[in-house]
Each structure stands twice: as C-alpha cells, then as structure tokens.
Amino acid sequence: VKDEVSYIRQVVNLTQTTSASYLLMASLDLTRRMLALRGKEIFERVSELADYARDEVNKLGGYYAFSKEAVDGDAFFDFDLTKLSVHTRHIGLTGQEVHDRLRDEYDILPEFGDLSNFLAIISIGDSPAAVDKLIAAMSDIKKRYGKKPMELIASEYVEPEVVIMPTEAFYAETDQIPLLKAEGRISTESVMAYPPGIPILAPGERVTREVIEHIEHARANGSLLTGTEDPKVEKLLVVR
Structure with missing residues (x-):
C-alpha cells in the first residue's frame, strides 16, 4: 500500500505544482504551432x-x-x-x-x-x-x-413589470415570504435559472403569476435556481 501511495504521489507531483506546468506549457506551444501552420x-x-x-x-x-x-x-x-x-x-x-x-x-x-x-x-x-x-x-x-x-411553458421570456428602481428596492425594508405567496409584491432580489443565468426576476419588479410559474417550471425541469437569500429559492425578499 505504501508503494502505491508513493506512486500516486509521484504522478500527482508530475501534473500538479505551485510552479508553471511544463506539460501544459508544452501542449499550449504545440497547439500554437499547429494553428500557426494549419x-x-x-x-x-x-x-x-x-x-x-x-x-x-x-x-x-x-x-x-x-x-x-x-x-x-x-x-x-x-x-x-x-x-x-x-x-x-x-x-x-x-x-x-x-x-x-x-x-x-x-x-x-x-x-x-x-x-x-x-x-x-x-x-x-x-x-x-x-x-x-x-x-x-x-x-x-x-x-x-x-x-x-x-x-411546455407557453413563453421563454417573461416581460418584466418594473415598479421601482433596483437601487430603491435593494435598500427598502423587506419581508421574506414564500415564493408561491409573493404574487403582486415587489421583489428586492433576483431569481436566475442557470443555464443560461439570465434573471427571471430582478429587484424592483413585480412578482406576477407568470414569473412564479416560470420559476417553478425551471425548477421542475432541473435548472439551477440562484440569486436569493434563501438557497432553495422557496422564499423571496419583497418590499415591506
């Protein structure tokens, strides 16, 4: 087992270092040469x-x-x-x-x-x-x-309803409520589905039924939801 560990360490040391990787630099140089010539x-x-x-x-x-x-x-x-x-x-x-x-x-x-x-x-x-x-x-x-x-959901794009400026929303007094009960409220944070990482909802926009459906559709189809204080994106900060 000791010999196996030593061998693994040797292989790791060959490919990982605090200095520049000569294997990587050599491959980059060969790639540069290939692209220059062909x-x-x-x-x-x-x-x-x-x-x-x-x-x-x-x-x-x-x-x-x-x-x-x-x-x-x-x-x-x-x-x-x-x-x-x-x-x-x-x-x-x-x-x-x-x-x-x-x-x-x-x-x-x-x-x-x-x-x-x-x-x-x-x-x-x-x-x-x-x-x-x-x-x-x-x-x-x-x-x-x-x-x-x-x-499938009817539209790829949700037309935003901007109520106040994002800065005003960001600094406003807030309440954290369940996303499914946030219809009609003004969001103070973003909700993004990745990919592509474009906000479905942004600070200052009204939470509409279409927005909620779009978020839940993205969730159900495996998109990574992010942008809210709640890591599960089940709750949303809204203007008090």
Missing part, C-alpha cells in the same frame, strides 16, 4: 463539420439548429459557427431534458441545456462519426420521449 485548414474542416451537423439536425424534424439565416447585422450581428445551438421545444422537451438524456443514456456530454435549447460545441477533435452519433441519439430521444409542444 489553422485555416483546421477551422475550415471544423466549420464544414458544424454545417453538416446543423443540416442533419434540421432534417430530423422538431429540432432547430440555427445558422447564418438568423444574423441580421444588428441585434444578431454574427455567431460562432462551432457552437451548435439546438432548439428543442417543438419535440415537447426542454433543452435540459435532452442534455441529460444525451449524457446519461448515450454517453454524449453537451455544453449545457436550458428550458428551450441545448448547446454542443464542435471542435477540432470531433469527427463525422461523432456528429452522426449525436444525430442518431437525438433522433432516438425524439422517438422515445417526445411530447406535444403545448405541454
């Missing part, structure tokens, strides 16, 4: 693979992987082609559900999932076979778990 060729291949992935996803029906057609030069100026963002609402599943199925049942780990989309990243280490595996898994998930779209 970067254009490599990323042309990655872009082609990403376009292939989008085309195959959109052939499945129900899913939607947007591409350059979404770019308007204004609010949507451009986007990274290697990011495969797939909308899932039309198969009746949240992006988080599809993400979890891919991870748990098909050994495919996307970047993340939210209430409506999941994100996969196409990299220089991917191959057409890897993309085909993803497409086959998505097709199988749709067949096995797909539901009617209306079973």
